[in-house]
Amino acid sequence: LSGPMLSRSAFNEALPQLLARLSGRLSWPMRLATVGAESDTPVMELQTSFLVAGPAADASDSAPVLVQVRLHIGFSSAYACPVLHFCLSQPDGVPLAASDAADFVRVNVESSTGEAAGQLDLASVLSQVPHPQLGCPMYTLHPCRTAELIGRLTSASEADRDGSGEVRDTNAAALAVLSWLTVYGRAVGLQVPPECFL
Amino acid sequence: QTTPDSIQRQVWDGKLPVCFVLPEDPDVPPLYSLVPRVGYFPALLDRLRAHLSRHAGIDEDSPGAQQLWLRSAGRPLRWHLPVGLLYDLERPKPPPLPWEVEIRTRDFPTDELVSFGPNNSLESYFLYCLKEADALKHRARVINEMGEREHRQLWQGLLNDQFDQFSVVNRKLMEGEAKYLPFRIYQQGADGGLSVLQCLAKPHREDSTPLTLSDLLRICLPNFTDPVTLATHGVSLPMETPLAWAYDKLAYPDNFLHLVLQPGRCNSAGDGESSAMQLDSSRILTVI
Numbered sequence: 001l002s003g004p005m006l007s008r009s010a011f012n013e014a015l016p017q018l019l020a021r022l023s024g025r026l027s028w029p030m031r032l033a034t035v036g037a038e039s040d041t042p043v044m045e046l047q048t049s050f051l052v053a054g055p056a057a058d059a060s061d062s063a064p065v066l067v068q069v070r071l072h073i074g075f076s077s078a079y080a081c082p083v084l085h086f087c088l089s090q091p092d093g094v095p096l097a098a099s100d101a102a103d104f105v106r107v108n109v110e111s112s113t114g115e116a117a118g119q120l121d122l123a124s125v126l127s128q129v130p131h132p133q134l135g136c137p138m139y140t141l142h143p144c145r146t147a148e149l150i151g152r153l154t155s156a157s158e159a160d161r162d163g164s165g166e167v168r169d170t171n172a173a174a175l176a177v178l179s180w181l182t183v184y185g186r187a188v189g190l191q192v193p194p195e196c197f198l
Numbered sequence: 199q200t201t202p203d204s205i206q207r208q209v210w211d212g213k214l215p216v217c218f219v220l221p222e223d224p225d226v227p228p229l230y231s232l233v234p235r236v237g238y239f240p241a242l243l244d245r246l247r248a249h250l251s252r253h254a255g256i257d258e259d260s261p262g263a264q265q266l267w268l269r270s271a272g273r274p275l276r277w278h279l280p281v282g283l284l285y286d287l288e289r290p291k292p293p294p295l296p297w298e299v300e301i302r303t304r305d306f307p308t309d310e311l312v313s314f315g316p317n318n319s320l321e322s323y324f325l326y327c328l329k330e331a332d333a334l335k336h337r338a339r340v341i342n343e344m345g346e347r348e349h350r351q352l353w354q355g356l357l358n359d360q361f362d363q364f365s366v367v368n369r370k371l372m373e374g375e376a377k378y379l380p381f382r383i384y385q386q387g388a389d390g391g392l393s394v395l396q397c398l399a400k401p402h403r404e405d406s407t408p409l410t411l412s413d414l415l416r417i418c419l420p421n422f423t424d425p426v427t428l429a430t431h432g433v434s435l436p437m438e439t440p441l442a443w444a445y446d447k448l449a450y451p452d453n454f455l456h457l458v459l460q461p462g463r464c465n466s467a468g469d470g471e472s473s474a475m476q477l478d479s480s481r482i483l484t485v486i
Contacts, residue, residue, distance in 0.1 A: 011300065077398055136309050137311065144338050
């Protein structure tokens with residue numbers, strides 16, 4: 001790890017600023033919430049709906065379908081970094097079939113990064129897992145490389161002025177999480193407007 | 199003579215006799231299987247589908263077979279958890295053996311159960327668990343340095359019950375100094391809800407002596423005073439057991455030490471007669 005690490009408390013303190021930076025600039029409805037039995041674990045919830053092309057197999061009826069995305073931004077103590085959990089469902093709440101969910105993520109990543117279909121090994125980084133506090137099945141992107149990314153982002157921003165190895169400045173933490181979201185949000189079609197960084 | 203390795207081997211070799219039944223068609227004969235405690239139920243899906251195809255006339259590609267799920271004592275089996283852990287969690291006490299597990303082909307509980315299949319493989323989930331464990335121990339350095347071939351070998355070793363194939367790679371994950379030890383503490387409520395507790399625990403106390411299981415409970419459940427036992431693989435552990443020792447010998451192949459919280463003291467004769475535990479729920483993350 002090259003840069004100072006994000007702590008859970010720095011992340012928690014940065015969430016209100018994250019919300020403030022995104023509100024009004026991103027059209028997704030969003031709010032801060034708490035999860036866990038003690039309601040002491042803050043997360044940020046965002047949701048929206050996308051119109052996507054109908055299943056390719058059904059060539060006769062390629063009417064667009066509505067996919068609802070519900071996104072949770074939380075913190076992983078194990079990786080000391082933010083983590084994304086999301087649900088993809090039809091308007092009636094029925095979860096998307098796993099193949100459709102994988103296609104949705106793949107299309108979003110490809111359209112934002114331009115990577116060719118065959119080179120993306122989604123299976124190794126996208127899994128449906130029980131949400132750590134809620135327990136219900138949600139998709140997540142394996143955070144294995146996130147800590148590296150955060151380290152690079154924080155070391156570039158001189159966020160560790162007191163040499164503690166941890167990001168203590170709330171502003172720096174919020175910007176680090178925002179940068180992380182810029183990268184990982186793409187998987188669900190979330191595009192962070194550049195104005196959020198101002 | 200008992201070598202240290204033999205405890206890990208015994209843990210690996212532990213198996214549970216399971217009897218899979220199809221309540222929706224009582225004419226279908228049950229499927230009996232010796233299932234590894236450290237394995238996962240979804241690994242048996244192909245076998246179950248083949249059984250249904252042969253005896254229940256349910257085609258393997260049909261929606262019923264594809265959306266198959268499992269139930270025990272009226273509750274969906276949370277099959278992302280290892281088989282042995284699920285058995286040890288059953289309340290009020292572990293069921294008689296062979297363990298009767300119901301196969302269901304309708305009404306998959308999408309809000310409760312992770313769905314495993316070609317687009318969300320059990321192998322990918324297993325790797326996800328290994329990565330998190332290594333993140334806690336080594337900031338994910340060891341697992342990230344391993345290539346896909348070694349990741350694959352860990353999974354194949356588990357799937358095919360090949361201890362040596364698994365261990366030769368797993369050794370790298372299990373050796374060396376760990377920053378935090380990967381563990382989870384589970385408690386099944388009488389209402390079927392499952393509490394899962396996970397926190398950061400170092401192998402040593404401030405004074406460098408080994409952290410014990412009772413230290414762990416004090417960290418995770420600081421307001422808790424009732425006598426409890428921590429058990430794993432069906433065995434109750436003395437509270438003075440060093441966490442690092444328990445981890446080294448008793449961790450599951452996913453590199454987590456999965457501990458079940460039970461009422462009563464270790465070695466007590468109580469076997470489930472006590473009703474719901476009196477726990478300070480303010481420190482427990484309740485998971486439905």
